[in-house]
Amino acid sequence: MTQTWSPRRVAILGASGLTGAGLAHQLSLADEYDEILLFDLKENVLQAHAIDMREAQIVAGRTRARLTVLPLDEAVAQTPVDLVVFAASRPETPDGSREAFLEGNLGVLRAVQPAISALAGESGLVMILTNPADVLATCLAHLSDIDPARIFGYCLNDSIRFTAAIARELKLDPTRIDALVVGEHGDGQVPVWSGLRLDGAPLELTADQRARIDADARGWFRRWSDLRPGRSSGWTTPLGSARTIAGLAADEPMPVAVWRRDAEGNGSHTTLLAVVRDGAVVPTPLDYLDDAERAAVDEASAALADKASRAGALTH
Template sequence: MPDVTTTSEGASKVAIVGAGQVGTTLAYALLLSGVASDVVLVNRDREKAEAEAADLNHAGPFTPAGRARAGDYVDIKGAFVTVLTAGASDEDSLPEGDAPNGPLDVGRYNAEIFREIVPRVVSHNPSGIILIATNPVDVLVRLALDISGLPSGRVLGSGTLVDSARLTFFLSERFGVDERSIEALILGEHGPGAVPIWSACRVGAMPMDTFAHANDLPFNGDEFSHLFAQTMTTASEVARVKGTTYYGVATAMLKIIEAIARNANIVLPIVTLPDEDTAAFYESGEVALSLPCVVNRQGVRRILKMPLHDTESALLRASAHNLEKAWQAIS
């Protein structure tokens, strides 16, 4: 992959389009972790990006070697990953007074933003990977693929990785077990059509129901439903109080970028467009959605075929159907 700035330790140049709360939190995480040594912030309001970069750099004496800087699209050249966070959920990316109303309007609005910025990203950095956080992330990944002409493995979205992390947290709270000893998985749409894959959930390497039964922890279908409902409503409940959420999604993005930079070959539930064979396996059609992806320096190297229970498969097909309708609404 030519013209990509990397080091032997895996640190890389990362560009972030959108210097709002998600973008700047990600920039901070990248510098604090040492995953990126050069972070370029591109924002409609250049002065805002310059101020954010200055604030980030003032933390430099306490972090691994690295710098943030404000830039334009030409400065994206050589970035291993370009992260797109700009959109209607990010007020810093919008002209004053120009805000859409409702989810469908947000989707159309953000699609127009992507039609403007994706060609500029690709023209300056055709060899890089595009990672999308802007919602509706599933349809915007598909749109970015259409616009860019890049291979599907190099255009990806955060998807249900953060949803899976939230479910892991609630399972940890329920069972009193550290999150790192829990595996939880949500696939499909990042939104109302998300599908919990209970058959893949593990606690202490045991299937969840086995763990609960063996340790005298009553756990039934009602609790499954309750935990999943918590998972799907927690972001809006937090946003109602503090305006928006950004720590979880920014850290999920960091996890993806780290997997790319370090050629990790780890499996993450993120958004990509499956090939024909994989789409046939999941019966998902021609939509981009979150599936178990092997992530490395190529982006998504491949999508794993995971046997699902019949109910899970049916819900995933319904999720894909919803995404096809959302795609038709913005395309």
């Protein structure tokens, strides 16, 4: 019998930022975790976060999870954990793109890679929260000795935004809709039109409806950037990350950037439904995709492998 993955100790690198701190807060209010280790260069901010979160735990009546603040340079000396979360990021800039974050955030990833490897040990999983999560997950697989199947990227937001776009088009409550995006977190995203469900029943859309929904969902990042908020999605991403971790722990297939190889043998982390099996994050069978969607996923995988390769070449 396959043993269910049960993360009890979680380490978050980049825990002073909006998404890292938000995830720490979400996990601290759950009863499933024993200890959450917080690392960041801004140790004073972490200490303040920890004080605030501990008091929030009292308000919520959820005090099981222990919050531990440690200097980043002590990460390599810690006992390995069940899950390492990489949430450190360079500041978002106006008029940027997901690709524009890659070079700067890859530099951050390179700097903390020894800490990630030490904290993951021989069996811990690694979750990439930093944009672009799929490309950075693939880069980490090349930068470290961690099995690529133990690394996965957070990508639930694409499915959430697709669901929201459908709800706007049809003027429906989005909680009635089941929608999924796979492929790349970016231009190569693949909406799974064949799997749309409304109240559990198949949902058919016209070509015009699909075109408007697709433009709406793909235009999210530009609309967000035009607001010039100077930050990432600080509520959706932490809550979605906590939901992803809980789903994987419950043996529920979740959309994450998961390691796969194409027909030529090139590997990349591509968003697919995945589960944890024997210490690895593995994609479920692709029978939820039609032929066109599978072909689009293959194209996305090849593009992601190329982006990771070119990013690695730029930083050598």
